[in-house]
Amino acid sequence: MSAPSDPTLGTSASPPGVVVLGHPLREEDVRPDGRVLEQRPEAGGPRQEVQWQLTRGRYGSAGQDCRIELRVDVDGARPQHRVSADFFSVSGSTTSYFGSVIVHLPAVTVTAEEVVIEGTGNFTFTAGAPVVRVSIPRRTALQPQADATVRFSAASGEPGAAYTCAFVSPYFRSVLLEQDSVTGTVPFVSYDTGALPQPPGSRARELTVVRAYAEAGIELQMSGVSDVIDTAGSGADLLWDDAELHNAMVRHFSAHHNVPQWKVWMLVASAHTGGYRGIMFDYGDACQRQGAAVFYNAVKGDGPQALRAQLRTYVHEIGHAFNLLHSWQKHLAVPPQPLGPNGGLADLSWMNYVQNYRPVSGAGGEAAYWAAFPFQFTDSELVHLRHGHYRDVIMGANPFGTGGAEIAPELFDEPVEDRSGLALGLRATKEAFAFGEPVVVELKLCTTDLRGRSTHGHLHPDTDFTHIAITQPSGRTVLYRPMLRHCVDETAMIRLDGENPAIYRSAYIGHGSDGHYFQQPGEYRVRAQYLASDGSRVVSPVCVIRVRYPVTQDDQQVAELLLGEESGKLLSLLGSDSPCLASGNDALREVIERYGEHPLAVYARMAQGINAEREFKDLTADKELKIRQPDTKESIQQLTMVADASAKGAGVDNITLNMVMRRLARAQARQGDLEQATGTIDRMVHTFEAKHLRPSVLDQIRQQAERAKAVLAAEAGERPAERKR
Amino acid sequence: MPRTDTHRADALRVELTAPGGPYPAGKPVPVSVSLVAVAELLVTGVLDGSEDGSRYPRYLPSVSFEGRVAAAPPVPEDPLTGPLLASDFVRLAPGEAFDPCAARTLATFETFAPDRPGSYAYTLTLDTESEAPEQWLGRLGQTGAAEVLALVRRVPRLRVTSPSLIVEVH
Structure with a gap:
């Protein structure tokens, strides 16, 4: 995750300078209306009242990577003797909340020239430079309000970042x-x-x-x-x-x-x-x-x-x-x-x-x-x-009466300003998942800019560009971390516009490198974040995912088999022959053989069928490379049942079904039956036409089907003997 | 925990007492409340929102003077009540007494100051006849709902009003 760096360190948002503290304290008198009166002796004349501006109120900085909103509260009506600030990270065309700090009861030094407020802050993040010093030049009531300068430093005195904040409002x-x-x-x-x-x-x-x-x-x-x-x-x-x-x-x-x-x-x-x-x-x-x-x-x-x-x-x-x-x-x-x-x-x-x-x-x-x-x-x-x-x-953020979570939820906050021209959608592929059922979500990236937008197409959470946070029924929030992260060096730019309004990806997020994420019935809140090419951080709305309680004994048994750690890995990997996952394969086979009629058996069949469709390379302990050849018969048997069930709405989601049917066609072609393979591709198109998908999506599927048939035909023509074997 | 008959109006008595008297006008009367179990039962004391009726159990105090209500809880302000906890429940043995105001007092009794001489009648009604156990839950910080709802189901459903406590004020 590309978290913003510590805003108390590093680059300053204003040119560095030295704030000079020169003059000793003068006697102050704060009137009930908050105005500060100072007795200033004039040479040879009577004492004259100077009415000073209050420092109280809100200040804001500009900044390329980070901006802060500062609140100074040491004078005026009912001063609370606090300084506080919110930090916002700026990324591309988006601005997101990063964290906050409050300094309780800081030391306040008032000279003829400035007010200096200093203390150690309580941060919502680990700050490398936790000492906060705010200096505000004094201005009379006739002068414009002065800017505030905030400087952060380490406890050792080593300077950190500095920000110049313009006065915004007397309100906090x-x-x-x-x-x-x-x-x-x-x-x-x-x-x-x-x-x-x-x-x-x-x-x-x-x-x-x-x-x-x-x-x-x-x-x-x-x-x-x-x-x-x-x-x-x-x-x-x-x-x-x-x-x-x-x-x-x-x-x-x-x-x-x-x-x-x-x-x-x-x-x-x-x-x-x-x-x-x-x-x-x-x-x-x-x-x-x-x-x-x-x-x-x-x-x-x-x-x-x-x-x-x-x-x-x-x-x-x-x-x-x-x-x-x-x-x-x-x-x-x-x-x-x-x-x-x-x-x-x-x-x-x-x-x-x-x-x-x-x-x-x-x-x-x-x-x-x-x-x-x-x-x-x-x-x-x-x-x-x-x-x-x-x-x-702020309204709409932390729930009434409650506070934080285990990961930094700010990273998934809705940007306070979003001019990215992109919108990210996240939806569950089902209204509710059965207990133990692999949880699959659909991600959709589209443009909100009528002129269209270009960005990269790495929308799957297996890449470094898309992240998913899951708030579990307990309130614990965890980050989905895929078992295998796919490094993507290539740009893979796409254009989102009227011709191609959106791209979609289906992602299995039920299991990752931390194990199973949906291990108990209840309500989960999930949201995704996509880092666009220009650095914009596009956040999806929260998607609620419900996991039902098991109803029958079979439900419970099948769930236990699918929620095993190795079963989860096999579902993440879409099957494997690895001896390390032998017990997981045993569990999936048990699901198929003992509970073959159970609705969740399609997931075991899918993992087994896709794995069988491809060869598996096993580098043995003595460095011998063993290759298990595709088992097209097994693959066709399992994937046909997945496709049939899913076409009736009782199996996998549409995007996964698309993948399953193309894998099935490839297995059929590899078995030498090109006609059956192209028939499967045609059936895929008919299946989605019957599901009344959006016309633009159907067009994409039709084009995809034609390309798949061409590839199958080409492969069959190139190596007919091998394919017939 | 005892399993109770869920509709036993005679499962407990509500009693009000005030030591001594008569009392001077202009000062609240120190009224004590006691629940006395007739059978073994589970009950809670006064909770956040009980007095104004915005949550169950309802403890509804009233003071009458010359046949008219002189003091009663106002319209509930809002329903954002604190959580119901398992520790709010007490089990009473037959004959055992319990002060439901030990943790949270009744503002009506505690703050009402009779301003005219005469006889004032104090009563308290305990109402546990919620339509659903969820009406006992708080709306702020409520956790462990399954556990406390199981306890709520064991509280007898009843609506019991104390005998009037007549207080002389001069």
């Missing part, structure tokens, strides 16, 4: 919020926090949902798109369940994609079947936290109490989309987070329940909550919102 993160509503509901607009008594430290202000997040340092940009959804979407009962909400999101969220993106959808619906006030309903699929809903019937009202409660519910549910858990559930996160006082119930947060509020001392409950709640998130929640690792916060 920016999210697009699209809000739709159901007919008959009235979306919340705003609440004046002075309308009801509030704690003395909380100033009265008009709070919208957007404003509440802005106070947390998060920019919610309201989408210009806002649908009013007809109530027919919720079914006849006018109540919404989670499935209906998810369906509504897919249909109405104009920015919806099952990829990580800073976008969230809010639906103001009528009522939920569970009677809830709100819900973040997108917590059960591969790309979670993209949608939330508030239920008007449960929250409606235009009095100040109702508006206050509505504001809280809206902010609360969107908080879940940012992967914030309830105040008393922080310890359930992966990895666990510390609970606030009183098991989290004492948190004065948008994420607590008003009725659950229990302060450390004094009365609890709803009235106590509102009397003390300053309309804000807790500090630890602010750290998550502002500085949480990219995948932990």
Whole structure:
């Protein structure tokens, strides 16, 4: 796998230079609004106030191989004394997330010229230069905001990479919020926090949902798109369940994609079947936290109490989309987070329940909550919102409440930007596989560019250009590693355009160099990555593969025979005479002889039949080369049964069937029966015509069939005697 | 684990007690809850979401004053409840008592402060009559579902309300 190199080392994204720290600290005064005042004595005159720009906010670097998004949070309103950054690798026309870093409680040095922030980072990857130093020249309020320079270094002081990051925004993160509503509901607009008594430290202000997040340092940009959804979407009962909400999101969220993106959808619906006030309903699929809903019937009202409660519910549910858990559930996160006082119930947060509020001392409950709640998130929640690792916060990435996996899943992340002009598809060849059945997937590479694109044709995962990640039912994610990797030096360029819109490959991924990957019934999530000629990293959507539980005793027995390690190798190799795999061949023969009628017997027949069709060279221990000649009779017998079963839809997938029938024809031709061989090729075409494949695919098969017949005829003409033997 | 009859409303009693009294207005009344097993059974205490009815088992508290409900759980906020664990289950022998609020208290009883003098009636209903065992599972961090669902199936299906605990406030 071509993982990006360590972005804290090597080439700098900006010219190297020396940041000079020259002047001693001056006394600082940070006002409640975040502005920094400095008393600067003027020679012979009165002291004059200078209003400095805050350093707080988001900065971004450009870069050919890597760019970073930096967040500086050491001044301004409720500073959390953190610096964090996300790294993105740039490959060809694609940009992909690489990793994140956060520096907790860094040392901050403020001089007349600059603010320097320094500390050791906690990285999501092993960083060669883990010490982070951010320097930002100071600017007065009248000057443009200064760029930040980030320098990484090893603990020894050896310098690493440096990046110049331009100021982007005073907000740490920016999210697009699209809000739709159901007919008959009235979306919340705003609440004046002075309308009801509030704690003395909380100033009265008009709070919208957007404003509440802005106070947390998060920019919610309201989408210009806002649908009013007809109530027919919720079914006849006018109540919404989670499935209906998810369906509504897919249909109405104009920015919806099952990829990580800073976008969230809010639906103001009528009522939920569970009677809830709100819900973040997108917590059960591969790309979670993209949608939330508030239920008007449960929250409606235009009095100040109702508006206050509505504001809280809206902010609360969107908080879940940012992967914030309830105040008393922080310890359930992966990895666990510390609970606030009183098991989290004492948190004065948008994420607590008003009725659950229990302060450390004094009365609890709803009235106590509102009397003390300053309309804000807790500090630890602010750290998550502002500085949480990219995948932990962005919608559509890590599942609600959970974290990482065993391989670096970022390598299979959807690029945040994709101008490759290519799309990769991955699909299972069956709706569900039987337990023990070889899992075969179909890869499809096509172009999304109407002008067409050229790239290489190495689409099979046996090459170094295509990789497949498998998330097993346990949640463990592993990389498919083929038993034999095919090195491909040649360019093998292909053109994808209107004439040739896509190429397909079928790949057996059930077994590889790590053994069997689908060893238990359950649901697997698989996705592929193709490295294009221009370096673009094209990632497929997630494909769900289901492995059924065995139903009968025979199912169990056959599965055990096929899931043996040597059986797996034989299926990967499409058969072998190797003495080292003798027990595997015994197992496949047992499948054929004892369970010949079982649906999975076709796989054993295929491995045995294809192996028999070719000669096998065995270099013995005493260096003698023994050649076993093709056994065409055995091959024809086994492959005919595979082809017959598969033509009826009870055997192998289409691409494999194509290969099987051409091998069968070759065996027939080698046996001297060219007429039968060409008949098999013709039957192959008829078989696929009956399966109603796409016209372009059928054309390719027809051309392939003509070429195969020509080759068979030529071979038969060249060596008729040998072929007849 | 005992195998229980799945529809035994008489398998346990719910009892509320409050020491002493009368109580001053403006402060919560220290109400204690006890489940007393009549037969051997398996049960859980109050879970995340039990009180507002967003998951099973439901522990539904109520306080009445002058014939009207003075305190009850609000509409459930959302259903994102924490996981059900095998360790949440307790086996009770006949006659054995169990405090279901030992791990998680009932906010209604703990925070409701009667503001007027008079007699307040406290009740608690335990409802395990879920339509499906899956209604007991949490929606956040739920693992080992097969194991806990097997335990859920052994909990008797019942809906039992405690006798009213009358509390005098002055």
